[in-house]
Amino acid sequence: MTHIRKRQLEEKVMRVVMLIATLIVLGAVVSILGTILIRGCKALSWEMVSRFPGKEWNTAPDGGFLNAILGSLYVVIPAAVIGACISIPVVFYITMYKRRRTGVSYIIRLAFDVLYGIPPIVYGAFAFLVMVGVGMRASVLGGIMVTVLLIVPMMIRSGDEIAKTVPDEMVDAVYSLGATKWETVWVVLKHILPGMLTAFLLAVGRAIGDAAAVMFTAGFSDQPAHSLSDPTATLPLAVFNWIIMPDPFPGRAYAAALVLTILVLTLSIASRVITRRITRLNK
């Protein structure tokens, strides 16, 4: 009897602990989103997202930060494409050719884990040193380079996890028909595609919101970038730069944060929708 009491008490205590933890997380999310929404909406206007900074930009409301929005897209879209082109073959390689846990595959995986663990600021500093070495200015190109460095390990790591969900039976079934590894990739592709897409969109979402990586490498500018070698403003760096400045900048910082949040949320919602679509088609 007392033993049952004790177990029930244990159950209740643990449930309260779990509930509190969940509430803390929810509270944090609500307050962050709330702050950004309330302050961002107050400052955000159509002009801010549709125009470049005007002449009076630094002292009064004049123009908008379209340059930062475009800058973020200029940096992230090519980086996402390049990142996907690099990481997808790597994922296939370690899935199909290095499926067995051998020394080589262990070292490859370890290497990607290390890459994944390196903070973006270190990537930024590394890319900056390289750029200084070759005499390159902070530019869109620099931003793209470091963002690729950021996206690739994230995608490979989640891709590797996803690839592990491919049942051995399926691989065996395809092999037993006399398929090559490459042909097998095409069959299991459909199985891992939704997961890879999610991983891709989430990685892009993380990359687009990262200020540390682009701080040294993409620079900042009130002008829109016209070529790969122009420096460019990006949304996270805009938030970083403006938040502690006097008016009218903090309002802009919240507006930029809101735009950034909407972009990232769109990406993660899109990934969910697409995943659901594809899995439903496959079932």
Place this chain on the structure above:
Amino acid sequence: MTQKATESLVVDNLNVSIEGQPILKNINVFFPVNKITCIVGPSGCGKSTLLRCLNRLTENIDGFTIKGSVLIDGQDIVTADDEHLIELRRHVGLVPQRPCPLPMSIYDNVAYGCRIHGMHTRKHEMDETVERYLTEVGLWDEVKDRLRRPATRLSIGQQQRLCLARSLAVEPDFILADEATSALDPISSKTIEELFVRLKEKYTIIMVTHTLPQALRIADYAVFLYLGEIVEEGDASQVFRSPKNELTKRYLSGLFS
């Protein structure tokens, strides 16, 4: 249209270990052509591993080492290079324990193997092939109206027969079945059993089963495996009804009583 399988499958002095642990020791078998060979033995004795060696589906196993040879019509699959391996595997069809339809339509599941080997390139030829093999496994009438639908929607028993049709479509000479009926209800497993009996005219069938009554019903030849060694082999009736070896006797009586 009876077409005798001409090829032979011989296991010669096969030794396998996984992560240093010996799993198969000194295996020598000659699988009789156009017969059903049943491999029986207690759980963990290496039946599945032996079956996997026959078409070298061992690449996904960590720490796998293999010595000896598995000769498919005289060609050793153990040492075959990638090019020959693919061709040799085509000769050996596999019906897995759990059916695993490929993530594509019912039609494409059967057609896939033919496509990768460049067989039946004309559309009507492929249509005929798909119909022929689905009919052969008794699935055609059940699925002919939904050939373009995903294969995963089929019932488990239907999936199992689809996997068999998929293997048959690449025209193998041998069929390996690892407890192919263990996930099925009695009626579906009966269907598969009858199918095997019918198929042995054209193919050499090697199956693993835990259901001794099933082995008794359909086996022509039996191999009794114990702790990675072949303890007894011979005509099924002789091995099952009057085993010579003490271990076989005990195993059989344990399961019959």
